[in-house]
Amino acid sequence: MTRALGSGPVRRWLVPGCAGLAALAWLLPYAWMVLTSFKTLPEIVEHPLAPPARFDLGAYREVFATVPVARTMAITFVMAVAIAGAQVALALPAGYALAKLRFKGQKGAFVLVMACLLVPAPATFVPVFLMFAKVRLVDTMAALVLPFAASALGTFLVRQALSSVPDEIIEAARMDGASELRIVYGILGPMLRPTLVSLFLVSFVFHYSDYFWPLVMTTSDAVRTLPLSMALLREQGTGARWHIVMAGNVVLSTPVLALFAATQRHLLSAVRPE
Amino acid sequence: MTPRSRWHPWAMLAPTLVLLVVFFIVPIGVAAYESFFSWDLLTPPRFVGAANYRALLAHGELLRVAWRTLGYSAIVVSGTMSLGLALALLVDRPGPFMAFVRASVFSAYIVSWVAVALLWMWMLDGESGVVGGLLRALRGPGAPSSSVLGDPRWALVALATVGVWKLVGYAMIIFLAELQSIPRSLLEAAALDGAGSWSRFRHVTLPLLMPTAAFVATTTLVTSFQAFDVVRIMTQGGPARATELFVYAIYEQIFLDLSVGRASALTIMFFVMLVALAALQLRVWRGHARGAS
Numbered sequence: 210m211t212r213a214l215g216s217g218p219v220r221r222w223l224v225p226g227c228a229g230l231a232a233l234a235w236l237l238p239y240a241w242m243v244l245t246s247f248k249t250l251p252e253i254v255e256h257p258l259a260p261p262a263r264f265d266l267g268a269y270r271e272v273f274a275t276v277p278v279a280r281t282m283a284i285t286f287v288m289a290v291a292i293a294g295a296q297v298a299l300a301l302p303a304g305y306a307l308a309k310l311r312f313k314g315q316k317g318a319f320v321l322v323m324a325c326l327l328v329p330a331p332a333t334f335v336p337v338f339l340m341f342a343k344v345r346l347v348d349t350m351a352a353l354v355l356p357f358a359a360s361a362l363g364t365f366l367v368r369q370a371l372s373s374v375p376d377e378i379i380e381a382a383r384m385d386g387a388s389e390l391r392i393v394y395g396i397l398g399p400m401l402r403p404t405l406v407s408l409f410l411v412s413f414v415f416h417y418s419d420y421f422w423p424l425v426m427t428t429s430d431a432v433r434t435l436p437l438s439m440a441l442l443r444e445q446g447t448g449a450r451w452h453i454v455m456a457g458n459v460v461l462s463t464p465v466l467a468l469f470a471a472t473q474r475h476l477l478s479a480v481r482p483e
Numbered sequence: 484m485t486p487r488s489r490w491h492p493w494a495m496l497a498p499t500l501v502l503l504v505v506f507f508i509v510p511i512g513v514a515a516y517e518s519f520f521s522w523d524l525l526t527p528p529r530f531v532g533a534a535n536y537r538a539l540l541a542h543g544e545l546l547r548v549a550w551r552t553l554g555y556s557a558i559v560v561s562g563t564m565s566l567g568l569a570l571a572l573l574v575d576r577p578g579p580f581m582a583f584v585r586a587s588v589f590s591a592y593i594v595s596w597v598a599v600a601l602l603w604m605w606m607l608d609g610e611s612g613v614v615g616g617l618l619r620a621l622r623g624p625g626a627p628s629s630s631v632l633g634d635p636r637w638a639l640v641a642l643a644t645v646g647v648w649k650l651v652g653y654a655m656i657i658f659l660a661e662l663q664s665i666p667r668s669l670l671e672a673a674a675l676d677g678a679g680s681w682s683r684f685r686h687v688t689l690p691l692l693m694p695t696a697a698f699v700a701t702t703t704l705v706t707s708f709q710a711f712d713v714v715r716i717m718t719q720g721g722p723a724r725a726t727e728l729f730v731y732a733i734y735e736q737i738f739l740d741l742s743v744g745r746a747s748a749l750t751i752m753f754f755v756m757l758v759a760l761a762a763l764q765l766r767v768w769r770g771h772a773r774g775a776s
Binding site: 224225227228229231232234235236238239241242245253254257258299300302303305306307309310311312314315318321322324325327328329331332333334335336337338339340342355356357358359361364376379380383389393414417418419420421424425436437439440443451454455457458461462465466469470473476477 | 513583595598
């Protein structure tokens, strides 16, 4: 493809030039976000486009004063880890039963799992809210975690990955006297490591960032997550206190961007269809 | 393989099946049931038959919301597809610089919708936002200093543009994977036959990308049809309901109007439309699977 655009001096710089511009279209907004977060209110009103005269931490102090950041971040992490962990832990045995065991009703169970792929959270939040309200679980960690603890997509992906594992491995383990649970978690789990790591990471990133579900399932700050708190900074804000909102944005985005930088290959391979 | 005992498969499936049934299947039934009642969460529910559906249809509200949501999706899907393909062709080259460009574009897909929506609100700010100032300059002197988000004609387009900025990295990564799987020998053979670069793209690369394009189009369509965060954060459905998308309309019915029946009826209509879109998706994916093998 390098020859596709020719090889003259103009053309040699055209491709990297365009690619550089594309990168800027994504990096400049982040840069502006970070620069804004270090400004003061007078600077934002008088010189909105100029970089900060000096790096002022006032906006961050304000964020930490309004939002209990450590507590909120802990809640968000516990929620996202609980969901991602439960999805992996439950998908393994379910995927094993669907991929490797033969039993009556298997096809029905598989169809049921696949049917749930058709039902996204925005189509269930009204009735699920009513159900949780009935058992007084609205505004609890359970309301945030339980609806996503089992993943239809995760179960499907584990089943697909397991179907390429030879039966002989399982038979050999049975001969050695390993229990079914030991086979699933002790032998097949490590073999599916790449699939499970991808499932965990994608699920973690999605639920860490999720705004919709925590918004509709919480009514107080009892289990308020980070995206909610940061969005609230803007709603409470009077006028143009954008430096505080952007400081909140930096606090919210840094953990996932760091995770992305550290696990790029896993995350990229996870979004690609097979 | 034969299970060691008859109850083993069900024991292993039970946690997954119970959770999925309780949180995905039962809710659809509950929504269908509640849609025949009038209930404000405070006084006892009252059976009203199909009145909720009739009201949604009579005021034309349902059609307007569905149409608006499809319009938003149309912009997001077409923008994401064309930009995603262009970027994939651009960065389909070796080297650390191109890897850096790929990661930059894809990063927006990882970051929370909250951060993206707030960032763009600030950039589109009519008084002091970078893009807002630019847009005001384009509209000439005397243009109102308010944000485009306050303009009923442009607010939805602005939200859709933010959606494209967020999702285009996803499309790019999928197109890239497919581009890299095209055998070089195919393009070389075409070159030997005297095909120029445009003609190689038009007659070799593009046809091979079609199934992937269909995959990207349908996943983006289903995703954008569920858009909520940008609306809730950037416009709250305004101005003058110009950005009231489907999920936001359901949210308003239950949490602002406390109308469980209407919200449930809207939920059912939303679900029906999603299943229709998913059926379309399935057809396309089958084609994709055939194309790939």
